[in-house]
Amino acid sequence: MSALLTTFVGAVEVGNTLGEGVLWDAVGRRLWWTDIQERRLYRYEPTRQVLDTFELPERLGSFGFVEGSERLIAAFESGFALFDPQSGQLQWIARPPHAADKVRFNDGRVDRMGRFWAGTMVEGTGRPVGRLYCLCNGLAEVHLSEIAICNSLCFSVDGRHMYFADSPHRTIHRFDTDPVTGALSNRRIFAQTPPGALPDGSNVDAEGHLWNAHWGSGQVVRYAPDGSISGCIDLPVTQPTCIAFGGTALDHLYITTARENLSAAVLASQPQAGHLLIYKTNIRGHPEPRYRP
Secondary structure, eight states, X not given: OOOOOEEEEEEEOOOOSBEEEEEEETTTTEEEEEETTTTEEEEEETTTTEEEEEEOSSOXXXXXXXXXXXXXXXXXXXXXXXXXXXXXXXXXXXXXOOSSTTEEEEEEEEOTTSOEEEEEEEOXXXXXXXXXXXXXXXXXXXXXXXXXBEEEEEEOTTSSEEEEEEGGGOEEEEEEEOTTTOOEEEEEEEEEOXXXXXXXXXXXXXXXXXXXXXXXXXXXXXXXXTSOEEEEEEOSSSOEEEEEEESTTSOEEXXXXXXXXXXXXXXXXXXXXXXXXXXXXXXXXOOOOOBOO
């Protein structure tokens, strides 16, 4: 196990209301993320420091890359679609009815077998009626229900385990995943976050350690495969949302953050809130799988 070493490189100053879902495209060598509340998609090329933005038809909770295509597999607030950022072309795949008002899609990720998983969340107060779906062969199948806020979705390097958190419970769970059917089993607690720290977006590095953005406490925490803490990065903002490994060597850590619900006084003390933060690490990531329609 490598001890964690990091160096702050800088920030892409975008001032996102709710930056989320950051992913590194190893083919195009570009970074993508979404500002959910502003219905905007970002694409950043670090080598040339070029930033492009794309307006969206709905709020975009999460997305993934598609094998052999420039389109994205997207979990918009109302359902799953294939989306072409350049043309704006949208092809709906499945729009499962939400169980209540103020429910939208949130966190999601492509697994090692090329399936796209995404879950819904309840905005504001209300019963936890969110669900976790797996999109495979054009069908969206429910695997978990009674969720308040779906988060922390990612998969072990061998694809045999899925990580998931229902954020208000401050618990990251680990499941066994059937590689053929995607069926989940053997749910157990992987890690518990401290009071005031809600588990948000996660990713897994090449050593099999899980990294999680702790919303509210201003940290990204690295967990060993046994759930023990193997590293921590203290951030200049309190609301980190998601992380991705990128760069040619997959040794840069990109962290999306949020300004949502922060007062003017707090924003004055956190001028980098909402920006994309960049760190150089001694740990390498693992390439993102691509969705196979």
